[in-house]
Amino acid sequence: MKKRVLNFLIIMTLFVPSLMAQVERTDFMRSIGKIYVVVAVILTIFTGIILFLIYLDRKISRLEKQIEKNG
Amino acid sequence: MKSSWWKILGVALLLYAFIFGLLMPLKPGIYAVTPDNAITGTTSLIRVEGYNTNFTKEAESIKVWLKLNDTFALMANKIQVIDDMALNASFDIPVQLPIKKRIKNFTLVMDHKVDGASVSPSAVTLTQKADKVDNISPQWTTNPIAGLTIVNKFNFPFRNILYETIRNLYFHVSLWLAMMILFIASVVMSFKHLRSGKPEDDWKSLSLTAAGTLMGFLGLFTGMIWAQYTWGSFWPKNEVKLNMTAVALLIYLAYFVLRGSLENQEQRGRISAVYNIFAFAALIPLLYVVPRLTSSLHPGSGGNSTFGSEDLDNTMRAVFYPAVIGWTLLGVWMGSIMYRAIALKDKILSR
Incomplete structure (x- = not known):
């Protein structure tokens, strides 16, 4: 499972720059008064909050396991 | 529930910020000016593209200037509105620039009763090809920039590049x-x-x-x-x-x-x-x-x-x-x- 996630991340880091280059060419981000820049910014914040949630989720899962083990 | 009022407040404030921050339109402004250069002594047609503008409403009230400074500004003698977002302004540019330089950036100023005044800095570069004429044409000062409309609508400011x-x-x-x-x-x-x-x-x-x-x-x-x-x-x-x-x-x-x-x-x-x-x-x-x-x-x-x-x-x-x-x-x-x-x-x- 962990390996799969890692593979996905590596593939993403390889692909994202090429995706961005495409965006630069078609100038999607600069269309409609650059509104998609705001969209990208909001998505970044969303991703950050989700990552924090995942971190907390794992932390609390560990606690649950500990409670189960110790009774 | 009593002790979590601040969480509800926080979410409500963010919701407000998202809704108003994303839905409030920008003030009307000038998005693009083409061509960005012209030669003096000719009649030039300059296309002005607006953003959130309503050129077709009260089109006769639109005025466009090429501004050098507070003293010298050239008003467009004819304006042809294409649609809400675009118009053509025709300028009779005098042979001589009102300064000693031969190439100079001019700011485009536009006034409209509906949308208010808007500015595009360094929009058009005028090049003087002809030799110096003795006196500066009165066209530069006959129609000064005056009576600009200020519209007080609840909109976000329009900023170039941003x-x-x-x-x-x-x-x-x-x-x-x-x-x-x-x-x-x-x-x-x-x-x-x-x-x-x-x-x-x-x-x-x-x-x-x-x-x-x-x-x-x-x-x-x-x-x-x-x-x-x-x-x-x-x-x-x-x-x-x-x-x-x-x-x-x-x-x-x-x-x-x-x-x-x-x-x-x-x-x-x-x-x-x-x-x-x-x-x-x-x-x-x-x-x-x-x-x-x-x-x-x-x-x-x-x-x-x-x-x-x-x-x-x-x-x-x-x-x-x-x-x-x-x-x-x-x-x-x-x-x-x-x-x-x-x-x-x-x-x-x-x-």
Whole structure:
């Protein structure tokens, strides 16, 4: 499972720059008064909050396991 | 439910900031001027593309000038409206420029009864090919820029290059202010821990720092995206505020590394409290003093130290301050969940 996630991340880091280059060419981000820049910014914040949630989720899962083990 | 009123408040304020921050239209403005150059002594047709404009309404009230300074401005003698967003202005440009130079940038000023006045700086470059004529044509002064319409609508300002990204004020700048408030609260908790020695205060300080650091990194990433499409680079060279921010965030990352490396709880609490206080003491000059000593692309740098009325108008303030409080409360919420997890872990381990 962990390996799969890692593979996905590596593939993403390889692909994202090429995706961005495409965006630069078609100038999607600069269309409609650059509104998609705001969209990208909001998505970044969303991703950050989700990552924090995942971190907390794992932390609390560990606690649950500990409670189960110790009774 | 009673004790979670601030969570509801935080979410409500963020919801307000998202709805108004994204749906409020921009003021009308000039998006593009083509061609951007003309030769004197000819009749030039210049196409003006508007943004959120209504050229077809009261089209006869539209006036367009090419402005050199307060004295010299040339008014378009004919305006042909194509649609709401585009018009052609025809200028009879005199042979001689009203200055000694042969090439000069002119600002395009437009006035409209419906949309109000708008400006496009350095829009058209006029080139004087002919030799000097003795006197300056009276055309430069007969129709001065006067009686500009000011429309007081509740809209966000239109800024060249920024355009719609001016809305990032609520999703980038407010994150930094939220981070500052969270860090201040964390420092207060650190002081409290040093005085009382209670581990709870240490955990509170840790949780607030974690939430603040998250806000800081989000501020950095959102800023990088914004910079790419306004300043032309994810990490502009010699942009001192970015570099100093990176240093400050690394100092805060080291805080977590330091905590992880200490085993004894009492020792870890005290050392990390002292480190947190010093990290905050380093953050202030890094983020707020050094960028002001040199020039920076960020507003409020290189001299003027606060947001001026030009950077932040009242419409934006009405969304910006609630957004700051909203992001701060969200950060406190995130921190409080982390604190509860830490406290629970301690309870389990000490059983």
